[in-house]
Amino acid sequence: MADPKEVKRLEELAYEMRKKLINLCGAYDGVVHIGGDLSMTDLLIGLYHHGMRVDPSDIKSPTRDRFLLSKGHGAVCMYIAMCLRGYFDYDEIVKTYGRLDSAYGMHPCKIQLPGVECSTGSLGQGLAIAVGLAFSARQRKEAHRVFCMMGDGETCEGEVWEAANTAGSYKLGNLVGIIDRNKQLMTSFDGDYMRLEPYADKWRAFNWDVVELDGHDMGQIIDALDNLPPITNEKPTVLIASTIKGKGVSFMEKNVGWHAGALSKEDTEKAIADIEADYAGERSAA
Amino acid sequence: MKMTFNFGSFLSARSVVGETLHELGQKHNNVWALTADTGGALATFKKDFPDRFIDTGVAEQNCAGIAAGLALEGNIPFIAGMIPFMTMRACEQNRTAICYQDLPVRFIGTGGGLTSGGGSTHNAMEDISIMKSLVNMTVLSIGDPNMIRDIMILSMDYPHPLYIRLAQGKKDRMLYEPGTRTYKIGEGITARDGKDATIIAHGEMVYVALEAAKTLAAEGIEVRVIDMYSIKPLNKNLLLKAVKETRNIVVLEDHLMEGGLASVIADAFVDGNIYPENFKRLGIPQVFAGFGSGEELRKKYGYDDTATVAVIKQMLK
Structure with a gap:
């Protein structure tokens, strides 16, 4: 079971991160993919601040765990999780995000922003690249893991399942997929058109070990990461994290209008108030 | 070694x-x-x-x-x-x-x-x-x-x-005796020299171009053949030299005429203000070519050695 102190530490970080996300969104005069950022905030805090062995002062360390954001439109969420870990400066992100020649773009670019493992943005491509990283690590007998964060919507892409098939067939036990299972695509809900269920069974059928969890329950996130099988496991692992798109902001939650958006001053204030109330509520329940 | x-x-x-x-x-x-x-x-x-x-x-x-x-x-x-x-x-x-x-x-x-x-x-x-x-x-x-x-x-x-x-x-x-050439990205090879026209080809079509050059030589027409194996980046000096020295350029390739080496060369002509006297391209027209051997299809669509010979003779009339 997760240490309650560690749970609390990470919850506070996630709370801080949500406010930073909203404030950045409010300060930027363009569109931010805020819905899916808020759905994976807790997961990214769990990864960058607990589960992954990373060191912001040694970003090329061969022993570091690798992280690929396959849902590249969630870049800003990754920037802020990394910023809280000490990689980047928040004010710099706010000042330059999305602007001409910025290192902090709508989708992460490895060449422009050292610390990012892979340039992404075209959905469905991350897992195959992560499979390549996992093959390389295994062949060199390196002990790190490769984590690949995917949105559930992008798993409509065929390449995801080609890569899943390869990872399962080649028994890449050092590969961990994480699904931000917010059950929404950009313009619809899961099941309106395409139906992903039975989702866990699909991954099992591709020879993956599956862990299902609540992607907003920090205790469960910590437990899932602490209890990953050894890298010599015969199967890759996928964490299917049930989440809420727009989590923490009442007018964004489960609202297809907030896949991406721009926040007015009023929206920003309301969103911050929601996040504060949400966090206070969770704390009083704890 | x-x-x-x-x-x-x-x-x-x-x-x-x-x-x-x-x-x-x-x-x-x-x-x-x-x-x-x-x-x-x-x-x-x-x-x-x-x-x-x-x-x-x-x-x-x-x-x-x-x-x-x-x-x-x-x-x-x-x-x-x-x-x-x-x-x-x-x-x-x-x-x-x-x-x-x-x-x-x-x-x-x-x-x-x-x-x-x-x-x-x-x-x-x-x-x-x-x-x-x-x-x-x-x-x-x-x-x-x-x-x-x-x-x-x-x-x-x-x-x-x-x-x-x-x-x-x-x-x-084999086009070249083993060990007689050095290759480099961004280069090309003058596989045969000539002064009347230049055929620029790549891949298997270099051989076809050499066959055409042989036929033309028998009729007193001296054709240069360039093996432009590096399509991107392109050796523009080799191209410019061929235009200056032979004036007449034919591109021969097993690719759609639109978008292949011929287009790369046309781009180089436009960008460099280069004007050959004649510039023709032979290759695949806008068709799904269907079944047959490479040789049969080249003949059918008019980019084999016979077609190349005819085009060059017409060009030099």
Whole structure:
């Protein structure tokens, strides 16, 4: 079971991160993919601040765990999780995000922003690249893991399942997929058109070990990461994290209008108030 | 050690690829071989380096993505496969996963032009147009088996994505005596000199161009033949020299006329204010060419040696 102190530490970080996300969104005069950022905030805090062995002062360390954001439109969420870990400066992100020649773009670019493992943005491509990283690590007998964060919507892409098939067939036990299972695509809900269920069974059928969890329950996130099988496991692992798109902001939650958006001053204030109330509520329940 | 393949005037491009890759695999422990179920020629690599061989099954997009991941970690992945699927099915992966990050992935495609024998699903007539349009991608088309080997070896020090187009991949003619040429990305070869006109070709069509030049020589017309194996980057000096010295330029290629080497050269003419007296292109028109051997289809669509001879004679009238 997760240490309650560690749970609390990470919850506070996630709370801080949500406010930073909203404030950045409010300060930027363009569109931010805020819905899916808020759905994976807790997961990214769990990864960058607990589960992954990373060191912001040694970003090329061969022993570091690798992280690929396959849902590249969630870049800003990754920037802020990394910023809280000490990689980047928040004010710099706010000042330059999305602007001409910025290192902090709508989708992460490895060449422009050292610390990012892979340039992404075209959905469905991350897992195959992560499979390549996992093959390389295994062949060199390196002990790190490769984590690949995917949105559930992008798993409509065929390449995801080609890569899943390869990872399962080649028994890449050092590969961990994480699904931000917010059950929404950009313009619809899961099941309106395409139906992903039975989702866990699909991954099992591709020879993956599956862990299902609540992607907003920090205790469960910590437990899932602490209890990953050894890298010599015969199967890759996928964490299917049930989440809420727009989590923490009442007018964004489960609202297809907030896949991406721009926040007015009023929206920003309301969103911050929601996040504060949400966090206070969770704390009083704890 | 300089090794050459020299067993008769024909040898298999695929076997050269397989043997060279095996040799590179032995020498460099970061060389990987990948295939989407077309890795017959990679058997020795697979046998000796099973932990650096990946067969993804019939899944070219995934194959390109995995290669990108390997290259991100400092490996040199070679993907061997059939051109249409390597360049079209996986086009976006080639662009975004590989070229955007400028990763040293090597694509070795077989079945260039109408040589596949498989009909329009398997013919490769758009690949140069597609691959050359990708930023950071280098595009070569090779018609000599020993050149394949030399290029593969020199590619070990080349830090960018590289596409190598081969013809049918069964038995390829040797164009040059082994060991007599040095090859370099961004260069071309004057395979035969002449003063009246220049045929610029790539891959298997260099041989066809040489045949046409021979026929014309018998009639007193001296034609230069350039093997423009490096399509991107292009050797503009070689081109400019040919325009200055022979005035008449014919591009001959087993590719759609629109978008292939002829288009690359036309671009160079426009950008450089270069005006040859005559400029013609021979290649595949806008058709799905259907079934037949490469030779039969070249004749049908008017870009074999006979057609080339006729065009040049007309041009010089």
